[in-house]
Amino acid sequence: MRVGNLIGAAAVAAAPTVSGASAKPKPKAKPKPKEPTPEQIQSMYDRGRAHGNWKLVAAAERLDNGGGVSVTAPLAKPPARDATLPLHEDAELRVKLAKLGQRFHGWAAFWVHDLRTGEYAGWNSDAQFPAASIVKIAVLVAGIEQFGFGPTSPIDYDLREIGTLSSNLAANHVFERVGQSAVDDALLRLGMPSSHYPGLYRAGSAVGDVQKAPPPAHYRVTTARDLGRALLRLQAGAAGRHWALDRLELTQAEAAAVLGYLRLHALGSSLLAPPSGAVLAEKDGWISDARGSAAIAYTRFGPKIIVVLTYRPGVSETEAKVLGAKLSRLAFATR
Numbered sequence: 001m002r003v004g005n006l007i008g009a010a011a012v013a014a015a016p017t018v019s020g021a022s023a024k025p026k027p028k029a030k031p032k033p034k035e036p037t038p039e040q041i042q043s044m045y046d047r048g049r050a051h052g053n054w055k056l057v058a059a060a061e062r063l064d065n066g067g068g069v070s071v072t073a074p075l076a077k078p079p080a081r082d083a084t085l086p087l088h089e090d091a092e093l094r095v096k097l098a099k100l101g102q103r104f105h106g107w108a109a110f111w112v113h114d115l116r117t118g119e120y121a122g123w124n125s126d127a128q129f130p131a132a133s134i135v136k137i138a139v140l141v142a143g144i145e146q147f148g149f150g151p152t153s154p155i156d157y158d159l160r161e162i163g164t165l166s167s168n169l170a171a172n173h174v175f176e177r178v179g180q181s182a183v184d185d186a187l188l189r190l191g192m193p194s195s196h197y198p199g200l201y202r203a204g205s206a207v208g209d210v211q212k213a214p215p216p217a218h219y220r221v222t223t224a225r226d227l228g229r230a231l232l233r234l235q236a237g238a239a240g241r242h243w244a245l246d247r248l249e250l251t252q253a254e255a256a257a258v259l260g261y262l263r264l265h266a267l268g269s270s271l272l273a274p275p276s277g278a279v280l281a282e283k284d285g286w287i288s289d290a291r292g293s294a295a296i297a298y299t300r301f302g303p304k305i306i307v308v309l310t311y312r313p314g315v316s317e318t319e320a321k322v323l324g325a326k327l328s329r330l331a332f333a334t335r
Contacts (some may be wrong), residue, residue, distance in 0.1 A: 012329055036063060038203040045169040045203075046176070049158070064169050064204050067273035075150065075260030078281060079298050083244070085238035086228075087118035096330050097123035106312025107324075111228035114329045115235060116302030122224060129309040130193060131222035132285030133166040135197045137230055138186040139155055140258050143174040143248060147180065149257035166269070166284065168201035175200060189248050191229035195222040225306040227294035231281075231305045234258050235296055259296070271308050271324030275299055275332050289313045291320035299332070306331050 036044070041063050048056030093112065101108040101123045108126040140159060146302065147155045161170035175183060183197050198219045236244035237255030248255060262281040269284040271293040282295035292309040308327050310320045 018099060034101050041203040042169060042172055043198075046173055055160075060203075061167070062171055065165055067215045075257055076263050077256050078235065078238045078259040078263070078296070079279075079303065080239060081115065081235075081298070081303050082239050083232055083241065083303070084118035085116045085232070086113050086120035088120070090121040093119075093121035093330060094123060097121055097327075100323070100326055100330065104310070105319070106310060108311075108323060109224040109307075109309040110327055111224035111305065111307040112327075113228050113232065113305040114302065115232070115296070115304060115325050120228075122228070125228070126223050127223040127305075128221040129292065129311055130225055130287060130290035131195060131197075131220045131290065132287045132290055133168075133171075133201070133275055134283050134285035134294055135187070135192070135195050135220065135222050136162050136166065136171050136193065136285075137227075137258070137262070137283050138183050138190060138192070138195075138197055138329070139174050139292075140261055141186040141190060141248070141250070142178040142182040144257055146256050148176050149254065157182075158333065160264060164266055166265075167322065168203050172200045172203070181204070189233075190226075191233055192226035194216060195226045196220060200207055222292075222309075224294075224309055227307045228305050231294060231296050231307075232280075235303065235305075269293075270295070270306035271310075271320050272297070272306055273321075273325040273328040274306075286317070289315060291315060291317065293324060297332075303330060 039311040041060050044265070045060035047097065048054065048060060096164055097110045098113070101110060107127070107129070109127055109129060111122040111125045124217070140162060143155050143159060147153050148158055149159065155174055158170035158174050161167035162174070180199065187195050187197060189214060196219060233244045233248055234255050237248050237250055238259055240252045245252060245255065259281040262283055263279065265280070265282045265284065269286065270280070270282055271284070272280070272295055274280060274297045279298045280295045282293060284293045285291070290309070290311045291306070293304060294307040295305070297304050297306060306327065308324050310323060
């Protein structure tokens with residue numbers, strides 16, 4: 001500011017107030033509208049779904065995750081390929097997984113299973129990690145068992161939301177309809193005894209392969225081996241294997257439908273880097289301190305199960321994806 005302007009400003013500031021004149025009161029700032037609580041957002045979604053009010057559903061979804069899905073195409077069936085049990089450990093791959101996990105800045109766990117040959121390898125695969133949204137697989141199973149799947153199911157929209165966007169609103173809506181015991185039972189039938197699904201999501205120790213378990217700060221947990229076992233049973237069930245259908249207590253069509261919803265996943269959330277042309281049935285999960293992906297990758301060499309879990313306060317998406325890409329290179333290097 002120039003000197004002249006400074007003097008002028010000082011003179012104005014020093015000038016006496018004219019007698020009888022009153023300063024105009026400053027207009028009061030309008031109070032900001034209160035943000036709806038998670039409970040209010042969930043109620044909005046549930047009311048919209050109950051009454052077919054799609055505007056209300058869309059409004060709730062915008063508040064929760066920026067918008068819902070409009071995918072109404074028939075569910076894709078998984079490739080009709082068998083699923084060989086994990087018969088032979090790939091010792092060389094296990095050593096490589098151990099080195100990869102030990103070098104990660106934080107906690108990590110891996111599981112790789114070639115469904116064509118039965119070869120497998122894992123590292124830290126029995127350690128419990130924060131599950132985030134990955135255990136929503138159990139809600140898919142429980143929901144399909146009770147209400148069916150596809151356009152005739154009253155929860156088809158919710159199942160698509162779970163598969164595509166991992167919607168907390170949709171998962172909670174289905175959970176409330178099927179109940180806690182049904183979801184707990186689904187976890188056991190999927191072969192996930194070390195995983196827990198302790199109720200609703202917020203809207204908006206046996207001896208085993210435990211090398212480096214994260215601090216026990218979460219109740220919604222899972223393991224890499226649990227997720228690998230669940231995907232194995234679903235693929236075997238979709239292929240019509242009776243042992244898997246008996247354990248899942250699902251029909252072949254229902255097992256295939258679970259994988260069909262998982263094939264709707266949003267590609268941007270995956271930590272994995274499969275080879276070109278691969279199709280994935282996948283469930284991802286992420287919170288502020290944990291990220292993970294569990295998938296069946298259908299490649300021209302056959303299907304493979306790949307699971308990666310990470311944990312560290314403040315772990316970034318980039319860090320987790322770099323780890324997932326390294327795991328993918330190791331997993332797909334063997335054919």
